[in-house]
Amino acid sequence: xxxxxxxxxxxxxxxxxGKSQPDLLYVDRIFLHERTGSFALKSLKxxxxxxxxxxxVFATMDHIxxxxxxxxxxxxxxxxxxxxxxxxxxxxxxxITLFDINDPxxxxxxxxxxxQGIALPGNIVICPDSHTCTLGALxxxxxxxxxxxxxxxxxxxxxxGNKPKQMQIIFSGELNEGVNAKDMMLHLMEKYSVxxxxxxxxxxxxxxxxxxxxxxxxxLCNMAVEFSAFTGIIAPDQKVFDYLKDRPYSxxxxxxxxIDYWKSLHSDENAIFDKVIEIDASQxxxxxxxxxxxxxxxxxxxxxxxxxxxxxxxxxxELESSLKYMGLKSGQSLMHLPxxxxxxxxxxxxxxxxxxxxxxxxxxxxxxxxxxxxxxxASATVKRNAEKEGIDQIFKDAGFEWREPGCSLCFYAGGExxxxxxxxxxxxxxxxxxxxxxGVRSHLASPATVAASAIAGKITSSKExxxx
Amino acid sequence: MNWSESFIAIAAPLLMDNVDTDxxxxxxxxxxxxxxxxxxxxxxxxxxxxxxxxxxxxNDDFILNKKAFEDTKILVSGKxxxxxxxxxxxxxxxxxxxxxxxxxxxxxxxxKNNCARNQLLTIELADEYIDHIGDLLVRGEIHNKIxxxxxxxTLTTPENKIINYEVDPYLLGMLLKNQDFIDRSLSYEESIxxxxxxxKKIRPWAYL
Numbered sequence: 130x131x132x133x134x135x136x137x138x139x140x141x142x143x144x145x146x147g148k149s150q151p152d153l154l155y156v157d158r159i160f161l162h163e164r165t166g167s168f169a170l171k172s173l174k175x176x177x178x179x180x181x182x183x184x185x186v187f188a189t190m191d192h193i194x195x196x197x198x199x200x201x202x203x204x205x206x207x208x209x210x211x212x213x214x215x216x217x218x219x220x221x222x223x224x225i226t227l228f229d230i231n232d233p234x235x236x237x238x239x240x241x242x243x244x245q246g247i248a249l250p251g252n253i254v255i256c257p258d259s260h261t262c263t264l265g266a267l268x269x270x271x272x273x274x275x276x277x278x279x280x281x282x283x284x285x286x287x288x289x290g291n292k293p294k295q296m297q298i299i300f301s302g303e304l305n306e307g308v309n310a311k312d313m314m315l316h317l318m319e320k321y322s323v324x325x326x327x328x329x330x331x332x333x334x335x336x337x338x339x340x341x342x343x344x345x346x347x348x349l350c351n352m353a354v355e356f357s358a359f360t361g362i363i364a365p366d367q368k369v370f371d372y373l374k375d376r377p378y379s380x381x382x383x384x385x386x387x388i389d390y391w392k393s394l395h396s397d398e399n400a401i402f403d404k405v406i407e408i409d410a411s412q413x414x415x416x417x418x419x420x421x422x423x424x425x426x427x428x429x430x431x432x433x434x435x436x437x438x439x440x441x442x443x444x445x446x447e448l449e450s451s452l453k454y455m456g457l458k459s460g461q462s463l464m465h466l467p468x469x470x471x472x473x474x475x476x477x478x479x480x481x482x483x484x485x486x487x488x489x490x491x492x493x494x495x496x497x498x499x500x501x502x503x504x505x506x507a508s509a510t511v512k513r514n515a516e517k518e519g520i521d522q523i524f525k526d527a528g529f530e531w532r533e534p535g536c537s538l539c540f541y542a543g544g545e546x547x548x549x550x551x552x553x554x555x556x557x558x559x560x561x562x563x564x565x566x567x568g569v570r571s572h573l574a575s576p577a578t579v580a581a582s583a584i585a586g587k588i589t590s591s592k593e594x595x596x597x
Numbered sequence: 598m599n600w601s602e603s604f605i606a607i608a609a610p611l612l613m614d615n616v617d618t619d620x621x622x623x624x625x626x627x628x629x630x631x632x633x634x635x636x637x638x639x640x641x642x643x644x645x646x647x648x649x650x651x652x653x654x655x656n657d658d659f660i661l662n663k664k665a666f667e668d669t670k671i672l673v674s675g676k677x678x679x680x681x682x683x684x685x686x687x688x689x690x691x692x693x694x695x696x697x698x699x700x701x702x703x704x705x706x707x708x709k710n711n712c713a714r715n716q717l718l719t720i721e722l723a724d725e726y727i728d729h730i731g732d733l734l735v736r737g738e739i740h741n742k743i744x745x746x747x748x749x750x751t752l753t754t755p756e757n758k759i760i761n762y763e764v765d766p767y768l769l770g771m772l773l774k775n776q777d778f779i780d781r782s783l784s785y786e787e788s789i790x791x792x793x794x795x796x797k798k799i800r801p802w803a804y805l
Binding site: 141144145149150151153155157164165167168171176178184185206207208211212215249251252257258259273274275276277278280281284285286287289290291323324327328354357359378380383386387390422443447540541542543548549559561562563564566567568 | 765
């Protein structure tokens with residue numbers, strides 16, 4: 130029987146399956162962070178349960194910890210310290226490997242699980258975090274869950290679930306200059322809505338994906354959840370194998386046999402997908418979101434939809450409400466809209482390639498006047514590697530703050546954040562109402578677009594800045 | 598919650614699509630490592646008025662702040678309710694307010710799962726039913742109550758129209774028997790261990 134890549138992995142992890150109950154699947158790796166992982170461990174402890182296999186469980190501090198240089202357990206977020214300390218105490222108690230705040234391997238969970246060779250092709254990796262799908266770029270099933278399901282996985286090394294439907298998204302052709310995986314996903318959601326992937330596991334394929342650098346593939350899979358998909362996945366190839374070789378937790382001793390197995394991880398030729406979407410890569414342009422959902426995005430030189438052209442009254446009301454919050458007008462263009470802040474960070478777009486693409490634009494330029502510009506590399510390793518290349522100096526010379534890894538500026542948890550009505554161009558994943566702080570107006574874009582806009586002091590494309 | 602008996606309760610319309618978990622409870626409202634007291638943060642962007650980012654009292658226009666809806670136990674919403682972040686606090690906050698059922702056109706995957714783990718019933722209905730029920734609730738001419746019968750898998754609208762729905766049989770069983778899903782899987786421990794023994798031979802590289 131022909132299977133998709135996702136189905137192959139699902140099948141190889143099947144412990145039990147029955148007609149009137151969900152499948153029970155083996156879980157290879159569990160990653161925790163202090164925001165939700167602390168809940169799962171605390172609840173496990175309160176029930177008197179143990180962690181079934183602590184060797185396969187890892188933890189980091191990424192959600193609550195501040196990003197200022199010299200940060201520690203104290204946080205600007207009221208009560209944040211308690212989350213951090215609870216995570217640390219319980220990780221110790223249960224014998225879980227913790228990448229603590231000052232550990233050289235520290236960083237955002239979805240980054241370091243790849244960097245350390247913890248998440249591998251053909252694995253099922255779970256984390257109580259919706260962006261776990263990022264790991265699909267390695268050919269793993271990255272399965273985002275809530276705290277209770279995480280607790281289940283900790284106690285049993287398994288998870289119950291119904292197999293999702295299968296979708297294939299084929300990108301063909303060459304990407305335009307300055308287009309990043311972020312633009313690909315904003316384009317996808319603009320066309321097919323944010324609920325377009327609901328109920329499906331999505332395999333990204335096509336020659337555009339084959340040619341896409343691995344770091345961009347992480348960005349692509351990362352935003353599968355914004356498309357409401359179960360997860361996103363890409364068949365692992367030589368780029369993935371090269372990336373994982375000699376990583377601390379990679380199976381380096383059995384490398385050759387392992388690669389043989391990993392090479393079988395692709396959809397069969399006759400595999401049946403319940404839905405196929407084809408996208409012409411040449412039609413994708415650098416994009417920016419204008420509203421309160423990632424689907425409310427447009428090519429950077431396009432215009433916001435005109436309210437007069439929308440007939441559905443509910444849709445119209447939704448757009449009106451988004452426009453009001455964002456301080457924008459129907460039909461307006463985004464190009465040259467003044468900004469107050471620019472942010473490069475998060476699990477979506479703060480890898481080395483992302484920082485390089487921004488540095489190319491920032492080099493020899495200065496951030497405009499009062500624009501607050503911040504960069505938080507996604508992990509300590511990314512930060513060190515960027516510093517080796519002198520990228521930190523380019524950012525600092527341009528007027529960017531060069532900070533420590535963490536997620537905190539992607540969502541406002543009561544500590545670090547932006548101010549009400551500030552317009553922020555951001556390399557993150559969610560432009561929800563109040564996501565980066567009450568009243569904050571977030572515009573999602575690629576790191577290159579964020580860098581270009583920071584220099585111009587207004588939303589602008591990297592092409593325009595490079596011209597000058 | 599005793600799901601084997603039908604119950605009638607106030608239902609509040611929140612009819613937009615894509616109500617994400619950041620709206621159900623913003624990150625800034627998840628202040629302690631406790632599931633209790635989260636109702637204060639429920640729909641905080643809408644529950645309160647803000648000045649310069651600071652809360653300045655309740656927003657009287659928000660549906661759940663209205664007198665007629667203070668005992669709401671059922672929410673009615675649009676497409677993709679609970680999309681976005683995996684935070685289970687969204688479910689705990691709804692439960693803390695007293696909401697036991699969300700009826701919507703569709704749900705975010707992780708949110709729906711989190712509801713199941715916390716005895717919060719999610720019911721998916723076709724668009725036209727939601728639009729119709731929403732319309733009745735917004736006009737409020739009859740009354741604002743809905744009856745839920747989980748055993749029969751029916752919902753009765755304010756005008757006494759009965760709508761059938763389907764709940765996953767596994768979940769239905771868990772809710773009716775008030776079963777704990779971790780205990781259930783712990784009872785399969787032998788099968789799990791047997792799987793691991795075999796899998797170690799097939800995928801030795803996956804084991805540390």
